[in-house]
Amino acid sequence: MTAYHDDEWGVPISDDTELFERLALESFQAGLSWSTILRKRDAFRSAFMGFDPEVVASFDDGDRQRLLDDPGIVRNRAKIDATIGNARAVIDTAHDFGSFAGYLATLVPAPPRRLPRNARQGDIPATTEVSDALSADLKARGFRFVGSTIVYAFMQSVGLVDDHLPVCFRYRGDEGVTP
Numbered sequence: 001m002t003a004y005h006d007d008e009w010g011v012p013i014s015d016d017t018e019l020f021e022r023l024a025l026e027s028f029q030a031g032l033s034w035s036t037i038l039r040k041r042d043a044f045r046s047a048f049m050g051f052d053p054e055v056v057a058s059f060d061d062g063d064r065q066r067l068l069d070d071p072g073i074v075r076n077r078a079k080i081d082a083t084i085g086n087a088r089a090v091i092d093t094a095h096d097f098g099s100f101a102g103y104l105a106t107l108v109p110a111p112p113r114r115l116p117r118n119a120r121q122g123d124i125p126a127t128t129e130v131s132d133a134l135s136a137d138l139k140a141r142g143f144r145f146v147g148s149t150i151v152y153a154f155m156q157s158v159g160l161v162d163d164h165l166p167v168c169f170r171y172r173g174d175e176g177v178t179p
Contacts, residue, residue, distance in 0.1 A: 004038055010170060012112075012159030016100040019158060020090050021051035024083045026154045027145035028074045036074075043072025048083065053094075056087035082144035089142040104160065107134050112162040114172060124163045127152050 013019055025044065029037045037044075047070050049055040059067075067073065067080045090100050097103035108130055115123060131152035138146040155161045164170040 014101040053087040053090040
């Protein structure tokens with residue numbers, strides 16, 4: 001958990017494969033602990049062929065069964081089917097916007113919102129108006145398992161918002177200068 005936080009969480013990502021992986025992992029996390037997903041991350045990467053959207057979008061019934069039989073991942077049929085379908089939706093969205101990252105940039109304001117200097121753990125929202133809008137738009141584009149809470153966690157993960165607390169070494173104040 002510490003390495004993930006220190007090295008990845010909240011760091012901006014623009015690679016569509018990495019974005020797809022994070023969205024898939026956040027979807028699989030729904031109802032589970034993040035530590036469970038991180039422990040299984042390598043198995044997820046292997047099972048989903050590195051989360052290459054083109055490869056995952058081509059998965060067939062045999063691949064679906066292989067995933068359902070894989071004890072290294074979360075074997076939830078709805079989440080597996082959503083991930084396969086979401087790969088297709090990432091490809092379609094990237095086609096429309098040049099990239100999935102380009103699409104996200106049209107809906108999520110830059111630079112990322114940061115927490116104020118007096119923020120505490122309880123000040124971090126589970127959803128925002130932006131995550132509500134992004135969730136609705138993703139659903140309209142055919143994505144599944146992308147409710148506003150999952151989408152906000154995804155936004156945190158890939159650096160679209162910056163929810164590092166002032167006590168964290170990664171925190172940057174409103175003016176962008178480390179305190």
